[in-house]
Amino acid sequence: MRNTTLYKLAGPKTFRRASTALLKKRFVLDGKIVTKGWGTNLQNLEKGARKIYHPDGFKPEMKERLLWYLKTGDTDIFTEEELQSIRVFLQCDQSGAEALIVAYECYAGDYRKLFENNIKPHVYVAMKLFKDIWTRKMKERGGLIEDFNIETISSTPIPLLKTNPFWKDLDLLIKSSDNWPLSERYYYFAKQTCHSANYDIQKNTFILNVLEKSGGKVVIPAEEGERFLLTYRALFPEIPERNQRIAKQVKETRVLYNMFGHPYQVTNWNIDERDLKEYYAWGPQSTVGEITRTAFCDLYEFIRDNKKPYDILADTHDSYLVQCPLHYAIECKKSMQTFMAQPFESPVDGAKFRMKSEVNIGFNWSPKKDDNVLGLQEPDWLK
Numbered sequence: 001m002r003n004t005t006l007y008k009l010a011g012p013k014t015f016r017r018a019s020t021a022l023l024k025k026r027f028v029l030d031g032k033i034v035t036k037g038w039g040t041n042l043q044n045l046e047k048g049a050r051k052i053y054h055p056d057g058f059k060p061e062m063k064e065r066l067l068w069y070l071k072t073g074d075t076d077i078f079t080e081e082e083l084q085s086i087r088v089f090l091q092c093d094q095s096g097a098e099a100l101i102v103a104y105e106c107y108a109g110d111y112r113k114l115f116e117n118n119i120k121p122h123v124y125v126a127m128k129l130f131k132d133i134w135t136r137k138m139k140e141r142g143g144l145i146e147d148f149n150i151e152t153i154s155s156t157p158i159p160l161l162k163t164n165p166f167w168k169d170l171d172l173l174i175k176s177s178d179n180w181p182l183s184e185r186y187y188y189f190a191k192q193t194c195h196s197a198n199y200d201i202q203k204n205t206f207i208l209n210v211l212e213k214s215g216g217k218v219v220i221p222a223e224e225g226e227r228f229l230l231t232y233r234a235l236f237p238e239i240p241e242r243n244q245r246i247a248k249q250v251k252e253t254r255v256l257y258n259m260f261g262h263p264y265q266v267t268n269w270n271i272d273e274r275d276l277k278e279y280y281a282w283g284p285q286s287t288v289g290e291i292t293r294t295a296f297c298d299l300y301e302f303i304r305d306n307k308k309p310y311d312i313l314a315d316t317h318d319s320y321l322v323q324c325p326l327h328y329a330i331e332c333k334k335s336m337q338t339f340m341a342q343p344f345e346s347p348v349d350g351a352k353f354r355m356k357s358e359v360n361i362g363f364n365w366s367p368k369k370d371d372n373v374l375g376l377q378e379p380d381w382l383k
Helices: 047-052 061-070 080-085 097-105 110-116 121-131 132-142 150-156 159-162 167-179 186-197 203-213 222-235 236-253 273-306 326-341
Strands: 006-009 018-019 024-028 032-038 087-094 254-258 263-265 311-315 318-325 342-345 352-354 357-362
Touching: 006 167, 006 203, 024 263, 061 150, 087 273, 087 326, 097 110, 097 186, 097 236, 097 273, 110 159, 110 236, 121 150, 121 167, 121 222, 132 150, 150 186, 159 167, 167 186, 186 222, 203 222, 222 254, 236 254, 236 273, 254 273, 273 311, 273 318, 273 326, 318 326
Parallel strands: none
Antiparallel strands: 006 018, 024 032, 087 318, 087 357, 254 263, 311 318, 342 352
16 A cells, blocks of 8 residues: 655644645535645544555465464564565554653652653543442452452552552553443543643533544533542642643743743733643643654664665654564664654753653554454564
């Protein structure tokens, strides 16, 4: 499958790279004005539709051998000719990208401790928001229940959470809720709470955002939406403090800086609350965009200078996609992560950190599911 796209600067605000069709023209079709061009937007392509994209050399009749490769990393099952022709997709995604930036724009607190201890904020917040259901769900799912006490786990300091013998099972259970019925998608509720509450969203807008992002499928009652936001802000008071500090800076200096030290000049003469939400989000969003832009260019130069058989295929804001020969997968993965792991320093207390990333591998561009077993995944041998 071949597709064409045009990358261009989306605008100075977030330093994002936009993706669009080439040579677009407007014309009238059936009485309507239609815009058509060569290629398409490859950044915002719906994940389910990405199954049509396969790496070079892919052949459906190889499915069983390709599955074995994804499971084991073993290339001995292919002929030398096949090894020369078959490519595999590798996608490197920033891990908790904007949230990680927010954590280091805040003074050190529990929010930053989550990242320091490799605990996903969505899991931690879901544990806190829905404490009353986890004991019952552990029993239903056949998890360990002897001596299980959700109050004990919930009150455990973040650096000690992983020492609790039930934490691993609870962590997996909470993540699995993303595939449960809509009314029980607790991980999804927590994820949306984390993404929205960081930028001072209010109850009604939060509920509407969840409704839109779920395609009208997830409706959060008003009292629950308010509870989610209040609980989150009580857990991490350093986040509202960060937003207050940014609001003060905008009003007094009208200049913001992202983690790269690059500025954004605020030109609005009359700043209201709606504007402030954009400024709260600007630093993390622009930093994440620049990280991928920089990694993309650094990897291109690495490929060119070292004559590596990799092809950079797509840039999707907080991730990038590459194809490479099978026996180069581990080497390519390390290179992609190296260029994504750019160093930064907290502007509030000087704490040093690097962007984290995960790499998935597959024979089409869509995530692995029961009906897409060759999709992007993270097998143990690639970790």
